[in-house]
Amino acid sequence: MENAVSEPTISEAVWTQVGSIDDIPVLGSRVVRTPGGDIALFRTAADEVFALEDACPHKQGPLSQGIVHGRRVTCPLHNWVIELATGEAVAPDEGRTGHVPVRVEGRSVAIALAEAKLSRGGCRKACGHV
Amino acid sequence: MDMHLSSNNGPAVESNEAELHSAGPVRERLVVVGNGMAGMKTVEELLAKAPGRFDITVFGAEPHPNYNRIMLSPVLAGEKTFDQIVLNSREWYDANGITLLTGEPVEGIDREAKMVVSQSGRVVPYDRLLIATGSMPFIIPVPGSTLPGVIGFRDLADVDAMLAAAAKGGRAVVIGGGLLGLEAANGLRVKGMEVTVIHLMPTLMERQLDPSAGMLLQRELESRGIEVLTGADTAEIVGNNQEGDERVGAVRLKDGRELPADIVVMAVGIRPNMALGKAAGLDCGRGIRVDDQMRTSDPSIYAVGECVEHRGLTYGLVAPLFEMAKVLAHDLAGGEGGAYAGSVTSTKLKVTGVDVFSAGDFSGGEGTEDIVFRDAARGVYKRLVLKGNRLLGAVLYGDTKDGAWYFSLLKDGADVSTERDGMIFGQGFGGGDAGDPNAAIAALPDSAEICGCNGVCKGTIVKAITEKGLTSLDEVKAHTKASASCGGCAGTVERLLAVTLGDGFTAAPKVKPMCKCTHHTHDQVRAAIVDRGLKTMAEVFQAMEWTTPDGCASCRPALNYYLLCAWPGEYRDDYQSRYINERAHANIQKDGTYSVVPRMWGGLTSAAELRAIADVVDKFAIPTVKVTGGQRIDLFGVKKEDLPAVWADLNAAGMVSGHAYAKGLRTVKTCVGSEWCRFGTQDSTGLGVKLERLTWGTWTPHKVKLAVSGCPRNCAEATIKDLGVVCIDSGYELHVGGNGGLHVRACDLMVRVATEEEVLEYTGAFMQLYREEARYLERTAPWVERVGLDHIKAALVEDPERRRALNARFLFSQTFSQDDPWAERAAKGVDRHEFNLLAEVG
Numbered sequence: 022m023e024n025a026v027s028e029p030t031i032s033e034a035v036w037t038q039v040g041s042i043d044d045i046p047v048l049g050s051r052v053v054r055t056p057g058g059d060i061a062l063f064r065t066a067a068d069e070v071f072a073l074e075d076a077c078p079h080k081q082g083p084l085s086q087g088i089v090h091g092r093r094v095t096c097p098l099h100n101w102v103i104e105l106a107t108g109e110a111v112a113p114d115e116g117r118t119g120h121v122p123v124r125v126e127g128r129s130v131a132i133a134l135a136e137a138k139l140s141r142g143g144c145r146k147a148c149g150h151v
Numbered sequence: 152m153d154m155h156l157s158s159n160n161g162p163a164v165e166s167n168e169a170e171l172h173s174a175g176p177v178r179e180r181l182v183v184v185g186n187g188m189a190g191m192k193t194v195e196e197l198l199a200k201a202p203g204r205f206d207i208t209v210f211g212a213e214p215h216p217n218y219n220r221i222m223l224s225p226v227l228a229g230e231k232t233f234d235q236i237v238l239n240s241r242e243w244y245d246a247n248g249i250t251l252l253t254g255e256p257v258e259g260i261d262r263e264a265k266m267v268v269s270q271s272g273r274v275v276p277y278d279r280l281l282i283a284t285g286s287m288p289f290i291i292p293v294p295g296s297t298l299p300g301v302i303g304f305r306d307l308a309d310v311d312a313m314l315a316a317a318a319k320g321g322r323a324v325v326i327g328g329g330l331l332g333l334e335a336a337n338g339l340r341v342k343g344m345e346v347t348v349i350h351l352m353p354t355l356m357e358r359q360l361d362p363s364a365g366m367l368l369q370r371e372l373e374s375r376g377i378e379v380l381t382g383a384d385t386a387e388i389v390g391n392n393q394e395g396d397e398r399v400g401a402v403r404l405k406d407g408r409e410l411p412a413d414i415v416v417m418a419v420g421i422r423p424n425m426a427l428g429k430a431a432g433l434d435c436g437r438g439i440r441v442d443d444q445m446r447t448s449d450p451s452i453y454a455v456g457e458c459v460e461h462r463g464l465t466y467g468l469v470a471p472l473f474e475m476a477k478v479l480a481h482d483l484a485g486g487e488g489g490a491y492a493g494s495v496t497s498t499k500l501k502v503t504g505v506d507v508f509s510a511g512d513f514s515g516g517e518g519t520e521d522i523v524f525r526d527a528a529r530g531v532y533k534r535l536v537l538k539g540n541r542l543l544g545a546v547l548y549g550d551t552k553d554g555a556w557y558f559s560l561l562k563d564g565a566d567v568s569t570e571r572d573g574m575i576f577g578q579g580f581g582g583g584d585a586g587d588p589n590a591a592i593a594a595l596p597d598s599a600e601i602c603g604c605n606g607v608c609k610g611t612i613v614k615a616i617t618e619k620g621l622t623s624l625d626e627v628k629a630h631t632k633a634s635a636s637c638g639g640c641a642g643t644v645e646r647l648l649a650v651t652l653g654d655g656f657t658a659a660p661k662v663k664p665m666c667k668c669t670h671h672t673h674d675q676v677r678a679a680i681v682d683r684g685l686k687t688m689a690e691v692f693q694a695m696e697w698t699t700p701d702g703c704a705s706c707r708p709a710l711n712y713y714l715l716c717a718w719p720g721e722y723r724d725d726y727q728s729r730y731i732n733e734r735a736h737a738n739i740q741k742d743g744t745y746s747v748v749p750r751m752w753g754g755l756t757s758a759a760e761l762r763a764i765a766d767v768v769d770k771f772a773i774p775t776v777k778v779t780g781g782q783r784i785d786l787f788g789v790k791k792e793d794l795p796a797v798w799a800d801l802n803a804a805g806m807v808s809g810h811a812y813a814k815g816l817r818t819v820k821t822c823v824g825s826e827w828c829r830f831g832t833q834d835s836t837g838l839g840v841k842l843e844r845l846t847w848g849t850w851t852p853h854k855v856k857l858a859v860s861g862c863p864r865n866c867a868e869a870t871i872k873d874l875g876v877v878c879i880d881s882g883y884e885l886h887v888g889g890n891g892g893l894h895v896r897a898c899d900l901m902v903r904v905a906t907e908e909e910v911l912e913y914t915g916a917f918m919q920l921y922r923e924e925a926r927y928l929e930r931t932a933p934w935v936e937r938v939g940l941d942h943i944k945a946a947l948v949e950d951p952e953r954r955r956a957l958n959a960r961f962l963f964s965q966t967f968s969q970d971d972p973w974a975e976r977a978a979k980g981v982d983r984h985e986f987n988l989l990a991e992v993g
Contacts, residue, residue, distance in 0.1 A: 037992050039989055039990040039992065040989045040990055044984065044989055045984075045989065046726070046727060046984065047353075047727065048701065048727040048728075049726075049727050051984060051988070051989035052988050052989060053988065053989050053990045053991070053992060054988050054990070054991040054992070055991075055992050055993045056993040057993070062989060066361070066362055066700065066701045067361065067513070080741070081743075082741075082743070083739075083743040086731040086734075086735070086739060086743075087704070087731065088704040088707060088708070088727070088728065088729075088730070088731075089727065090699070090701055090702055090703045090704055090707065091521065091699060091700060091701060091703075092519070095703075095704030097730065097731040097739055098739070098741065100704065102704070106518065107518075134992065134993065
């Protein structure tokens, strides 16, 4: 219940349930397959969940396979570090990967894919993690 | 409710009223159900704002006057008496004209007639009604949860039950490692019981503390003799099998462990006590729903405290209750514009000598930053979470004196841009006193231990500095041994030099730290792990003063390796700290697919193996098959989801993982040797197989490749391997530290030996020396260059005893690493989540 986040900008119909937070390892990631490509869901030590397009802005490495630390993930291919909350590459690297709004209610995790298209190229504050 | 009242045989309403309310001007009647902290705080505030406005009646279910419930823990621990925690005595109620009815729970509300009825049948009318019934401990509904001896921790009766049990001694099990559970555990331990805390989550107080602080708390409680079992799920509470005196006997966990218990305290959480409101038909969710004026769905009825749900949230801490009480009192006193907008809360653990504080949201989120400070010598951990220039959350362990300051910055949403640089050191830091690390060092007594490894006190160091005229860290190390082992206290020693010498001290140039999370080097961290017995990553973070909460992608794999190497069989591999190849047991390729390399011992294979490989290639439509430089076959382009099935088929043909993905033993390349070759001097292939059987599965700082050539023509290219054996007529030459990669380096000849047994012993010893001494991601070639061949010879060739000891340690560690990871995943379902999608949508 503490995780419940009300998200006024996203209508109820848009959320898709994808599983339980317990299905994602702490400091780990799981993949959700969608027609528009794979989405990587990440879980931090503090039990936050973030979702990014599963492709590094550098050479499209699968971010879901990287090491999660703090609120960042390190790409497994060439060690770019990506901010989970925004999809933005940490300097000195430059680039951004698509970012999908996530909602955690109780233990269950939902993503708003329709909003993800809007947020390709960067989160537009549609994310539930305020 | 009407039915309830009409069936009531108690005295008539009129007589009750006459009895309860003395004559006087007609005042509005306020009835308060609940004599706890929230209800009475409201009454106190109301009396201050509008004395005499209401004719007040208070019902209390407990037989006591109003007391400070949050101080029950000190009562249990024997640090306070009940009288000391009474907030308002019966005389106070009398003096304020309040009718107090204790030991009298209210059973129902007749909203139409505006009356409440108590258990004893007393009926009291109201104009305004305040429900402040608080909460009840949640009892997990496992079998046996209703046995005598299973109690919650909520009121004085529970404390009395615990004290009675403690007086007899014996064993207590506390279920729940949150605030209340730990306070109960500490109290029972202080009272002499053997106490075990069972906690479902991996770290204690996970709602209030982050994992680092939770770990420190667990260590502290353990040092007080409290056993803590995390990740422990209660299956059943077992009776004592005493006919006629059936009570609790033990707690059984889901993993089968059984913990004997004379008393079980359930402290897994609280539930709002909303039964009265619900029965009266008030709008209820997880609690009785109230608006910002604390009004329920009935405009004459209010509710405050733990029984309410406000804006979707319920509260279990005292500060929000008081804030609610203030708003309601303002409203009842006729004020306008008061509104409760929810609370930011802070927590402090009331266990004497354990300083823990947390406030706000420290789970972070978009655009937040952490400031982490650890002082290993003082056992201090502080973490501040900032967003922009505002403080969002704080976790403090070991030094909580600035908790109130952080909390006020946080609640006020204050701009901290000017404080930010030094704020982690505390409020006084700007002024250069309390938080100044040099001042803190200066204030330490001479008896304070600075170097934990070598037991060197401050006085000893200062004396050496002044008497011997020392001016550098290295000199202090040489003379006192302080920071000579793990170097964890080097910073403190440097500060001592600065404090003692003033301007006469210039800090030594910094050595390259392991990563940005720490100022310590690989070697210092490693030494600390061994010398100080650090056995978990969290302990290393704390002891070596990491500046991040959970490390980074650079230090975590290194620490995982160092811990695994130092504590074989004891340290549990941290899967999430491994690079993807070691996590997936296959090599990731540029398109996100994987390659699979089965082991071919010494480069040998067979028709059956080749046939099985061919079948796998067909079955899974594997696009590329290639022979590797290490004499085996690589299957490229395997989808991650297919890996377990591919492995299952290879396992079925007797093949195991080739560890082509590991910082570990890769291959042992061989030539055919004396079995077929006309030049061969020894059985190089057979020896290669033996070496591979000896070394496979080991984890090393970086990859390791071996080779055995059957004669000095060296067809197996043994002299550019990490360890190469070249067979000669009289025996075997052992070459080490070669590399055929980016910087080609030919091996150095380490030794010549006569027998295969010696080759195997040297190999085990060399592997272990490399495992123990090289830095993570340092191949043998740069390692040998760094330490010198003489160093390696001294350990392995000139000191047979050390060689044997190293080999023994290697063989011991191998007993934990020679399980085929493919079989574990293909057949036993280990890490299944790694290979399955979470979901497929659209």
